[in-house]
Amino acid sequence: MKIDLSQIEDIEDIRSVPTGEYHCKAAEVRESESPAGHTRWGIRWEIQKGDFQGRTACWDSLHWSERGLPRVKFVLQMLGLNTDGELDLKVEELENLEAMVQVQPEEREDPVTGIRRVQNRVPFAGYAPAAQPAGAVS
Numbered sequence: 001m002k003i004d005l006s007q008i009e010d011i012e013d014i015r016s017v018p019t020g021e022y023h024c025k026a027a028e029v030r031e032s033e034s035p036a037g038h039t040r041w042g043i044r045w046e047i048q049k050g051d052f053q054g055r056t057a058c059w060d061s062l063h064w065s066e067r068g069l070p071r072v073k074f075v076l077q078m079l080g081l082n083t084d085g086e087l088d089l090k091v092e093e094l095e096n097l098e099a100m101v102q103v104q105p106e107e108r109e110d111p112v113t114g115i116r117r118v119q120n121r122v123p124f125a126g127y128a129p130a131a132q133p134a135g136a137v138s
Helices: 069-078
Strands: 011-013 020-033 039-047 056-063 098-109 116-121 127-129
Touching: 020 056, 056 069, 056 098, 056 116, 069 098, 069 127
Parallel strands: 011 116
Antiparallel strands: 020 039, 020 098, 039 056, 098 116, 098 127
């Protein structure tokens, strides 16, 4: 086969949905340790409504470090949890909670392979409370 690949970008696009805001649920939450040694919870956000229902919007992380706690608090509030006092929270308690999640593309280069990838990410304050269904009482 003869083909000119000079116009093809050396980038892998692994986004499953376009940029936007989606009504999502925390379909999966995994606990791990960050390279810096603190606990982090990875959340897989699954779209609940619209043309992309059932697709993964993105993965996002909550970092349980001094620097990450303001965002943790914000995200927990957007998920409807009371953050006014002390919490004793388990990973599985976040599963199936819903929020409006804003996703936008982020490009990174894999330090090992050198491959550039575009994937969706959630901005720092890219969460809002999930939209109430019509007729719902708060």
